[in-house]
Amino acid sequence: MSFIVRRLIFYVVAAWVALTVNFFIPRAVPGNPAQAIMAKFPDLQPSAYRALQAMLGVGHAGSIWHQYWAYLVDISHFNFGVDEIEYPAKVSTLLAQTLPWTLTLVGTATVIAFLVGTLLGILAGWRHGGWLDRVLPGLMFLQAIPYFFLALILLQLLAINLHVFPLGQGYSEGLIPGWHWAFIGSAIDHSILPAFTIVITTLAGWMLQMRNVMITTIGEDYVLAAQAKGLSSRRVVFTYAARNALLPQLQGFGLALGFVVSGAIIMEIVFSYPGIGLLLFNAVTSNDYPLMQAIFLVITFAVLLANLIVDLIIVMIDPRARTRGATR
Amino acid sequence: MTVVLPPVSTEPAAPPEEGQQLGRWRRMPTKAKVGVVLLGIFVLAAIIGPMVTPYDPSYQNSAPALSMHAPYAAHLLGTTQTGQDVLSQLLVGIRLTLELAFIVGLVATALAVIVGVTAAFLGGVWDELLSLVSNVFLVIPALPLLIILLGYLPQKGQLATIVVLSVLGWPWGARVIRAQTLAIRNRDFIAAARETGEPTWRILAFEIVPNEVSLIAASFVNTVLYAIGASVLLAFIGLADLNSWSLGTMLYWAQSQQALQLGAWWWFVPPGLAVALMGTSLVLLNVGIDELGNPRLRDANSASRIAGRRMRPTDPTPVLLASDPPPRGRLTSFVHSFSRSALLDHNGRGES
Numbered sequence: 001m002s003f004i005v006r007r008l009i010f011y012v013v014a015a016w017v018a019l020t021v022n023f024f025i026p027r028a029v030p031g032n033p034a035q036a037i038m039a040k041f042p043d044l045q046p047s048a049y050r051a052l053q054a055m056l057g058v059g060h061a062g063s064i065w066h067q068y069w070a071y072l073v074d075i076s077h078f079n080f081g082v083d084e085i086e087y088p089a090k091v092s093t094l095l096a097q098t099l100p101w102t103l104t105l106v107g108t109a110t111v112i113a114f115l116v117g118t119l120l121g122i123l124a125g126w127r128h129g130g131w132l133d134r135v136l137p138g139l140m141f142l143q144a145i146p147y148f149f150l151a152l153i154l155l156q157l158l159a160i161n162l163h164v165f166p167l168g169q170g171y172s173e174g175l176i177p178g179w180h181w182a183f184i185g186s187a188i189d190h191s192i193l194p195a196f197t198i199v200i201t202t203l204a205g206w207m208l209q210m211r212n213v214m215i216t217t218i219g220e221d222y223v224l225a226a227q228a229k230g231l232s233s234r235r236v237v238f239t240y241a242a243r244n245a246l247l248p249q250l251q252g253f254g255l256a257l258g259f260v261v262s263g264a265i266i267m268e269i270v271f272s273y274p275g276i277g278l279l280l281f282n283a284v285t286s287n288d289y290p291l292m293q294a295i296f297l298v299i300t301f302a303v304l305l306a307n308l309i310v311d312l313i314i315v316m317i318d319p320r321a322r323t324r325g326a327t328r
Numbered sequence: 329m330t331v332v333l334p335p336v337s338t339e340p341a342a343p344p345e346e347g348q349q350l351g352r353w354r355r356m357p358t359k360a361k362v363g364v365v366l367l368g369i370f371v372l373a374a375i376i377g378p379m380v381t382p383y384d385p386s387y388q389n390s391a392p393a394l395s396m397h398a399p400y401a402a403h404l405l406g407t408t409q410t411g412q413d414v415l416s417q418l419l420v421g422i423r424l425t426l427e428l429a430f431i432v433g434l435v436a437t438a439l440a441v442i443v444g445v446t447a448a449f450l451g452g453v454w455d456e457l458l459s460l461v462s463n464v465f466l467v468i469p470a471l472p473l474l475i476i477l478l479g480y481l482p483q484k485g486q487l488a489t490i491v492v493l494s495v496l497g498w499p500w501g502a503r504v505i506r507a508q509t510l511a512i513r514n515r516d517f518i519a520a521a522r523e524t525g526e527p528t529w530r531i532l533a534f535e536i537v538p539n540e541v542s543l544i545a546a547s548f549v550n551t552v553l554y555a556i557g558a559s560v561l562l563a564f565i566g567l568a569d570l571n572s573w574s575l576g577t578m579l580y581w582a583q584s585q586q587a588l589q590l591g592a593w594w595w596f597v598p599p600g601l602a603v604a605l606m607g608t609s610l611v612l613l614n615v616g617i618d619e620l621g622n623p624r625l626r627d628a629n630s631a632s633r634i635a636g637r638r639m640r641p642t643d644p645t646p647v648l649l650a651s652d653p654p655p656r657g658r659l660t661s662f663v664h665s666f667s668r669s670a671l672l673d674h675n676g677r678g679e680s
Binding site: 010011013014017018021022025026137140141143144145146147148149152153155156160208212254255257258259261262265266269280281284285287289292293295296299300303304307 | 467470476557561564565566579596597604
């Protein structure tokens with residue numbers, strides 16, 4: 001079985017697990033979210049209780065397997081139900097509004113961080129003991145700072161004290177989102193600081209991992225052979241050493257995406273960035289269970305998709321993955 | 329040469345046990361040393377901190393002058409909006425956060441060991457199944473799942489956080505430990521143990537696990553790191569017992585009371601810095617553990633600088649040239665340590 005087919009099957013299983021976990025959490029947790037919401041809003045009519053139950057899937061008609069099937073059918077039609085806080089907005093509408101913001105910002109920042117970090121790691125590994133190696137502990141400190149804390153500090157320094165960047169939000173107030181320059185410029189202006197935060201907090205991780213793999217790879221005989229042949233340093237580093245060192249890095253990229261996304265959620269909260277992380281935060285603070293669950297699914301599927309893309313890249317650069325089913 | 333040598337230097341006279349331990353400490357990578365010391369400070373603060381807090385962290389001093397007061401003699405880290413002492417909160421908070429992280433680390437690592445070792449040892453369908461489960465939970469983003477799990481729980485106390493973090497914290501360790509178990513389960517001593525009729529559980533507990541101690545330690549450090557980060561994050565967004573004082577809840581209150589906008593840096597910088605330094609100490613510790621296992625990863629100052637010459641990993645096996653200045657003092661011990669660890673490594677790989 002080819003590598004990609006095996007990975008596809010794996011992602012389908014992972015998606016199914018996520019869907020199933022998502023289905024059973026509300027049913028397994030003690031207490032009843034409908035009651036919790038009733039307690040939160042005392043002026044709700046008793047009739048609302050039935051509506052809430054229906055909406056949250058508690059006290060549903062039919063057996064649990066019947067409910068499960070209905071749930072899977074709903075999800076496959078992107079029907080995540082009606083939002084209970086911003087009633088009668090549909091959950092899918094809220095998702096469609098926020099997802100592009102997150103995908104653009106987090107996607108771009110993560111790819112930049114990965115590329116720059118990997119490049120720096122290659123250089124640090126090659127010039128082992130050079131100045132890049134010496135700044136590494138400092139970078140590790142940056143990495144250990146909680147995302148949101150660094151974001152808060154940067155927001156304070158650069159936006160409040162120095163007025164270099166705007167104070168949160170996705171774009172200036174009064175602008176109508178659309179494909180015109182005033183809006184795009186404003187959106188870019190607002191995204192620089194959040195993106196910068198993501199880049200500097202994740203850079204060190206990529207760099208450290210790439211450096212370590214590079215150092216081990218450089219010790220291999222084929223690198224020595226390439227040098228002995230008199231190839232240029234650049235060619236030895238990038239075509240011989242880095243290309244091979246990149247594989248573990250890419251596999252790590254797939255696995256680390258979950259953490260990156262988690263950090264991005266918090267970043268959005270701090271910067272009031274109108275993405276899916278802020279939506280999740282608002283859902284949590286207002287006990288908006290259907291929205292929380294839908295966001296979990298969307299984030300999970302996005303991460304699975306990104307992993308699949310990483311796998312495709314691995315197939316591109318690693319011939320072994322094409323010929324025999326490489327294990328991962 | 330006579331057989332009986334008179335003691336020439338005082339060094340061999342020192343008790344060998346102590347000398348060995350000192351040597352081991354000295355040979356430890358600098359990063360690991362810094363990590364150990366830093367973590368030690370926090371553990372110490374967690375143990376004695378709550379006993380020496382100058383005030384009750386929850387005590388609200390209603391005097392208007394004490395609302396968000398900058399640090400001064402009576403309140404070394406200033407006060408919060410409601411006149412609570414930040415230093416007291418910090419000391420109690422370090423305790424609570426570290427306690428939680430260590431418990432999660434222990435539970436999740438235990439789960440990881442059980443799953444990893446069982447999967448590799450039983451093999452076949454069990455291995456496939458357990459590996460699949462850990463891989464699936466590795467690829468599903470943890471934080472959103474944590475959020476909905478905690479969001480649905482009616483009580484969001486310390487115990488709930490510990491359970492949820494432990495349940496989601498084991499897959500990475502399990503994966504690493506499984507790989508290691510696969511590597512050692514076909515060794516001779518395992519076969520010997522099996523031949524002598526040791527029961528499977530005994531082989532697992534007394535033959536395999538002790539051979540993975542360093543790996544388990546690394547996995548524990550990683551899990552503690554994850555638990556600190558995740559618990560602080562969850563508390564920061566309000567998914568914790570907000571009446572208890574952890575570093576996360578401190579940051580939550582500082583944020584919700586707009587400490588940042590009001591310029592009360594003494595309120596949000598200490599807890600954030602504490603989290604960052606704890607995290608750094610654990611990262612350093614882990615990098616140190618890595619470097620102990622793989623001397624090539626060490627930086628120039630500890631492994632690849634020989635007699636003032638910087639070595640690249642591709643350079644031929646280092647040999648001190650006659651023209652090199654005679655090494656002295658620290659350098660001697662340095663070269664010596666290098667020749668023992670790294671040189672062997674190079675020779676072992678057949679590069680020289």
